[in-house]
Ligand SMILES: Nc1ncnc2c1ncn2[C@@H]1O[C@H](COP(=O)(O)OP(=O)(O)OP(=O)(O)O)[C@@H](O)[C@H]1O
């Protein structure tokens with residue numbers, strides 16, 4: 108019936124459009140003075156107000172941008188000129204839009220005030236093009252206000268390449284080699300005396316170097332400047348890292364050390380599979396201001412350095428793993444506390460349980476309102492508050508996430524409670540079961556699935572959130588990430604980002620799987 | 627066995643669902659309640675085991691006043707009265723077996739039952755009940771996985787677990803197709819005839835009433851307006867039928883009756 112009436116009215120309206128209240132000229136003048144007034148006078152109040160509001164807002168925005176661009180100028184005209192000079196395209200565009208809009212509004216008012224119909228005899232219809240222009244102007248304003256700058260984005264892109272590359276592939280920084288410093292030395296006396304130094308004693312498992320003989324002559328220069336080679340020593344080494352390079356050094360009695368050369372090239376030998384080597388060296392030339400006639404003790408040293416050790420996780424990698432674990436636990440603890448607090452709260456927020464009396468209804472509305480407010484405030488903001496409360500660290504993050512979880516789980520749980528089917532409760536009650544039995548047999552089974560599903564969902568959100576809650580000091584990996592970024596250590600930051608991404612992705616999958624099992 | 631006197635139920639919103647209803651139920655009867663939708667059939671059945679508290683009147687079960695019974699006493703009365711429902715009212719996410727065992731809750735010690743621990747004898751009983759309704763294969767399934775007819779059979783098995791002396795059935799076949807309706811009512815008839823369980827059942831289809839009822843009462847707008855025997859209902863006239871079902875009701879050739 109009602110529907111038919113409505114249709115009748117529409118048909119009647121089609122046949123006889125209401126006559127305009129003002130003549131086109133009057134409407135145009137009205138809209139010229141106050142944009143939209145012509146439309147309002149012509150009974151198109153909504154349209155008129157919308158247009159008026161748009162023009163006023165655009166004017167205000169334009170004024171604000173101009174004052175930002177040219178706040179020092181004394182007069183309005185000077186400000187406009189300065190702003191136009193600084194941002195000719197943007198200010199010009201908005202001005203053009205504004206003028207165009209105004210003209211269009213005037214034309215619109217005049218057009219709508221004419222009692223005309225289109226070729227099919229339909230009454231006037233509002234044009235929507237004008238609102239497209241309004242929207243366009245707003246987006247143009249938004250572009251400027253939010254400082255969108257694609258040109259800069261493109262020209263400055265090379266700057267981002269290095270950090271981006273490091274963040275995308277940070278794994279060089281994930282491992283370091285242990286630098287093991289294995290060395291052994293043998294004493295060499297020069298010149299030889301009656302009692303040369305004894306050969307070194309070999310201790311099992313330790314590098315060991317034997318010089319044979321243990322005394323000899325250093326190389327020397329004759330008066331003509333030609334080199335007279337010194338004695339040749341046979342060096343035998345054992346107990347070095349197998350299959351790797353051993354460098355040989357000479358240490359004079361003063362402790363000056365230099366790497367041994369042979370024919371201009373540094374001497375190095377390769378230890379064999381069992382870490383042993385044997386080589387011959389000629390005792391080097393040394394300007395040693397020793398007392399002539401007295402013999403002195405030199406040392407030959409065999410040393411393995413550089414990254415001979417095992418690959419080892421780097422500091423950032425270890426820290427990241429540590430923080431990631433902390434983060435996941437933060438999410439878990441926040442979820443646990445959230446669930447524990449949300450369960451009682453959800454009973455208070457379930458309409459079907461609380462509709463008994465005015466008092467309980469009052470509690471219901473109070474709890475609902477508080478939960479809505481808490482949920483409206485992001486966990487990051489709660490974390491800022493919690494940091495003031497309990498100090499920096501994961502506990503602050505846990506508090507923030509717990510507060511948010513209680514509110515959002517409370518709402519979800521209470522909706523699950525509201526959705527409980529009363530039929531099974533009635534049926535179990537009818538068997539003569541006690542209240543507790545009824546709850547265990549008819550209520551709990553209905554609650555488990557939604558409770559588990561919502562809790563897992565929340566756990567997912569909490570871990571996700573806890574990865575960034577550290578940005579404001581709430582502990583976890585976010586704290587580390589923000590530190591690395593501030594130190595411009597993009598590789599380390601990249602490691603953290605990778606861990607976050609992988610954790611969140613895995614979590615996403617796991618939580619979806621678990622929830623699918625329960626639905 | 628069951629004696630109802632001047633039963634009146636006024637819901638909190640002021641709806642008068644039952645007005646001064648009085649009747650008695652004898653042991654071994656298959657008493658069918660007929661009446662238009664909203665006439666108070668469900669309200670009447672729920673008052674009997676006090677799922678709903680009546681406003682006025684008395685209900686006597688074996689001489690004890692149900693309306694005055696305190697919780698322990700009420701539970702003892704309830705466990706002797708099985709109930710099955712139009713919407714089956716199974717716990718959909720629990721297993722069939724668990725749903726059936728729930729019928730025993732009024733008998734077992736409360737604490738062990740909370741962790742789903744039942745005496746071996748009761749498990750045996752549950753198995754027999756499932757056997758009786760032909761659902762042993764489905765025992766481990768979740769109730770929601772069963773078809774409508776199967777679910778109602780689980781409902782019957784649950785009622786059987788109470789070893790009831792009476793079964794209240796609130797439109798047990800209204801959500802099932804006619805073939806299944808006969809199957810379910812067949813089970814009830816068997817319980818009635820073989821086990822001597824009194825049945826109090828509300829039904830909508832006249833042919834079902836004529837087929838299964840041993841006695842019929844009719845409700846209209848909360849008043850008891852008709853009492854009839856099996857023979858009476860066979861001979862029921864259109865005038866009587868309209869008296870119960872209202873002017874708009876039409877008695878179709880199939881024996882179905884138009885619901886509002
Ligand atoms: N919880 C309630 N609160 C208020 N009024 C109710 C409530 N339950 C039922 N009623 C009303 O009481 C009257 C009887 O309802 P009842 O459910 O007993 O009818 P019925 O005969 O079982 O109907 P149907 O065949 O549709 O199941 C109806 O008018 C109904 O609207």
Ligand SMILES: [Mg+2]
Pocket residue numbers: 667668669796797
């Ligand atoms: Mg009913």
